Amino acid sequence: MSAALLVAGVAVLVAACAGVLVMPGPLARLHYVSAGSLGAVLVAAAVIVDQGPSIIGLKALLVAAFWVVTSPVLTHVAARTVNDRRARRP
Amino acid sequence: MSVWMVAAVVLVATLAPLGALAAFGSQEDGLVALQMASLIATVALLVMARALERQILVDLAVVLGVCSFAGGLAYATLLGREP
Numbered sequence: 001m002s003a004a005l006l007v008a009g010v011a012v013l014v015a016a017c018a019g020v021l022v023m024p025g026p027l028a029r030l031h032y033v034s035a036g037s038l039g040a041v042l043v044a045a046a047v048i049v050d051q052g053p054s055i056i057g058l059k060a061l062l063v064a065a066f067w068v069v070t071s072p073v074l075t076h077v078a079a080r081t082v083n084d085r086r087a088r089r090p
Numbered sequence: 091m092s093v094w095m096v097a098a099v100v101l102v103a104t105l106a107p108l109g110a111l112a113a114f115g116s117q118e119d120g121l122v123a124l125q126m127a128s129l130i131a132t133v134a135l136l137v138m139a140r141a142l143e144r145q146i147l148v149d150l151a152v153v154l155g156v157c158s159f160a161g162g163l164a165y166a167t168l169l170g171r172e173p
Contacts, residue, residue: 003093006137010097013130017104020126021111026118033125043097043133047140059148060136063155067129070159074125077163081170082118 002050009042026082030075037071040064094141101134117172121165128158 016039019032044064048057105127112123132155139147 006093006097009133010100010137013101013133014104017108017126017130020122021107026116026122029119029122030125033122033129036126036129040129040133043136047136050140056139056145056148059152063132063136063148063151066152066155066159067132070155071129074159074162074166077166078118078121078125081121081166084170085118085172 002046005042005046005049009039009044009046012036012039012042027079030079030082033078034071034075037067040067092141094137098134098137098141101130101137104130105134117169121162121169124165125158125162128154128162132158 013036016032016036019035020029023029023032041064044060047060051057051060108123108127108130112120112127115123132151135147135151135154139145139151
């Protein structure tokens with residue numbers, strides 16, 4: 001079970017990385033950064049399933065929760081910055 | 091080599107093209123690549139902690155998650171102020 005979650009999480013992260021590399025323009029690329037948070041959640045779930053209730057599982061949960069909360073904020077700030085810089089260009 | 095170690099190697103390998111994008115792309119592309127690389131590095135540290143049975147790497151992942159959020163905000167803010 002934990003191996004399946006781990007493989008799924010890594011696959012999501014690799015796909016998100018490929019999307020960031022392939023898409024044209026920073027705004028299109030930002031969509032894939034948000035999608036990468038799902039990979040972090042899946043990997044954290046793999047660690048929790050593998051280790052059970054332990055310190056490492058708790059910290060994995062903390063890392064995943066932190067990314068889920070902060071990733072939309074970072075994406076929003078980055079998109080606003082890109083948009084502002086584009087608007088200022090002559 | 092366990093599946094955890096293979097996953098860690100795959101995740102670390104994905105950092106190289108993101109570094110190339112940050113180095114050779116525009117400044118906005120660099121911001122996006124930095125965010126993606128921060129996420130992948132955090133998850134890679136988590137996986138490496140399980141693969142190597144080193145709990146200190148989990149603490150490093152937590153610290154990196156917090157610091158990358160602050161760093162990403164600072165980078166985006168300063169990039170927005172640049173003429």
